[in-house]
Amino acid sequence: xxxxxxxxxxxxxxxxxxxxxxxxxxxxxxxxxxxxxxxxxxxxxxxxxxxxxxxxxxxxxxxxxxxxxxxxxxxxxxxxxxxxxxxxxxxxxxxxxxxxxxxxxxxxxxxxxxxxxxxxxxxxxxxxxxxxxxxxxxxxxxxxxxxxxxxxxxxxxxxxxxxxxxxxxxxxxxxxxxxxxxxxxxxxxxxxxxxxxxxxxxxxxxxxxxxxxxxxxxxxxxxxxxxxxxxxxxxxxxxxxxxxxxxxxxxxxxxxxxxxxxxxxxxxxxxxxxxxxxxxxxxxxxxxxxxxxxxxxxxxxxxxxxxxxxxxxxxxxxxxxxxxxxxxxxxxxxxxxxxxxx
Numbered sequence: 001x002x003x004x005x006x007x008x009x010x011x012x013x014x015x016x017x018x019x020x021x022x023x024x025x026x027x028x029x030x031x032x033x034x035x036x037x038x039x040x041x042x043x044x045x046x047x048x049x050x051x052x053x054x055x056x057x058x059x060x061x062x063x064x065x066x067x068x069x070x071x072x073x074x075x076x077x078x079x080x081x082x083x084x085x086x087x088x089x090x091x092x093x094x095x096x097x098x099x100x101x102x103x104x105x106x107x108x109x110x111x112x113x114x115x116x117x118x119x120x121x122x123x124x125x126x127x128x129x130x131x132x133x134x135x136x137x138x139x140x141x142x143x144x145x146x147x148x149x150x151x152x153x154x155x156x157x158x159x160x161x162x163x164x165x166x167x168x169x170x171x172x173x174x175x176x177x178x179x180x181x182x183x184x185x186x187x188x189x190x191x192x193x194x195x196x197x198x199x200x201x202x203x204x205x206x207x208x209x210x211x212x213x214x215x216x217x218x219x220x221x222x223x224x225x226x227x228x229x230x231x232x233x234x235x236x237x238x239x240x241x242x243x244x245x246x247x248x249x250x251x252x253x254x255x256x257x258x259x260x261x262x263x264x265x266x267x268x269x270x271x272x273x274x275x276x277x278x279x280x281x282x283x284x285x286x287x288x289x290x291x292x293x294x295x296x297x298x299x300x301x302x303x304x305x306x307x308x309x310x311x312x313x314x315x316x317x318x319x320x321x322x323x324x325x326x327x328x329x330x331x332x333x334x335x336x337x338x339x340x341x342x
Contacts, residue, residue, distance in 0.1 A: 008089060011054045012126025016118035016151050018048035018104045019111045020182060020273055020306070021266030023175075023228065024216055024235045026209035027201040028159065030168055035206065036161040037147075038168050040216065042180070042232075042264055042273065043155040044110065045306055049102035051119035053078060053127045056095045063095030071100050074116040077144035081124035081132075084140065089128050098123070107190020109269020114149040117141045138165035157220050159213060169213070172220035175308045176228050178261070179276035179284055181291045182303040185245040186270045199241070208238075229261025229275045236265040236272070243267070247300055254294045258287070271303070278307065 025039040051074070056063065061082055066075040078098045086093040098120055104112040121140050125132045132140075134152045141148035142165035150160035150167070157171040201209075212231050219227035233252065240248045243265070251272060255263050261275040274291050278284050288305055295302045 008055070008091070008127065008129040010057070010127060011052065012123045012128070014051045014053070014119045014122025014124070014126060016048045016115040016122065017155065018044050018046070018102075018115050019149060019151065020044040020180065021109050021264055021269065021271045022235065022239075023232045023264050024159070024209075024212055025239065025267040026212070026235065027206050028168060028209055028213055029206065030161070035201070036168060037163050038159045038161050039149070039267070040157060040159055040171065041111070041149055041151075043175075043308070044304075047102065048104050048111075048151070049100060049115040049119040051078075051116070051123035052099045053120065053123035054097045055082075055127045056097070057091075059095035061093040061095055064098065065095075066098040066100065068100065071098075071116055071120075073113050073145045074098065074100055074120040077117040077140055078120045078124050080140050080143055081121045084136070085125050085128035085130050085132075088130060091128075096124075096127070107269060108184065108188065108271045109266020110271055111149040111151055113145055114141060114151050117144050117148065118152050135166070141165060169217070171217055174220075176219060176223045176225040177278050178225055178228070178308045179278045179288065179305070180264075180273040180307065181276065181288060181295070181305050182271065182273045183251070183295055183300050184270050184303055185247050185251070185265070185272050185300070188270055188301060188303075190270070225275075225277050225279070226261050229263075229277075232264040232275060233262035235267075236263050239265055239267040245270070245272075247298070248272075250298050251300065254291075254298060254300075258290050258294055260291065278309070 019041040021042055023040045023042050027035055028038045030036050064075060064079055075098060082093050100116055102115060104110050104115050106112045118137055118141055121132065121137050137152040138148060147162045148165055149162060150158055157175050158167045159169040159171060161168050212234055215227055216231045219231060251263055255274050261277055263272060263274055265272045276287050292302050
């Protein structure tokens, strides 16, 4: 947490990014040998959530409103952040007004709730004249929503214990270059994660997750995009044991046929991606077009094309097109998203 000086500004703004599901998710061991649920997300360039918080000094802390009113996790995060930040500043906690906006569809596994939560925490901190360290933001996020994506780390490839809000391993500085053709399985219908079957990981499962972790570590360290694709596909296949998307077999066969590196999915949603190597021989635009045609031929709706390059640009039609990020629609207060919301 940054040093606090002067009078708090009363109003603060916070931002948080989004992601495109996971490259790896499973159960791993920490440095003490303890089992931990963990994940590695695939960053998605472009805007996520923005929050504005206006403190109301003199009002009780429970007098906190949020707009839109259904963002209950973000409201809970703001209340927790008010208590922490007021204590840091030596002020009595007070109520306030939290406003949220953004372009992250709900229920597709793109980190919508975490993006809201982190933006809210950062806005509350800014309204108190503070900047919270990523670890402090992570702890508040987990308290607010029980499990959190690592969006407070702003895109660094890490293995993150989502239920504990801590980094299990920093995998490296950046992911290998990838072209990702995003799509939506299950017609883009939101996934009810609470209804998914839960199976306790066996020792064999943990050994396999640790094997994949080691391969991913090597892929990041050496910039090996094909190896990363192998890990993501293996993790996606394991994720389908719970998700059971009918199109998953078609998606993996399609990826093999067009010479893709593999596929990745959201382990808690409908988002998926076909991973292409931008350094492969030939025109990457042609490979993207081939992938889009193949997805269309199999009735799998494409959503976006983006890269993991240092200054990525996302386009609705591929990397050849420059311009602003394609926004999710409708651009209104968030509601459960189907394909039309992508």
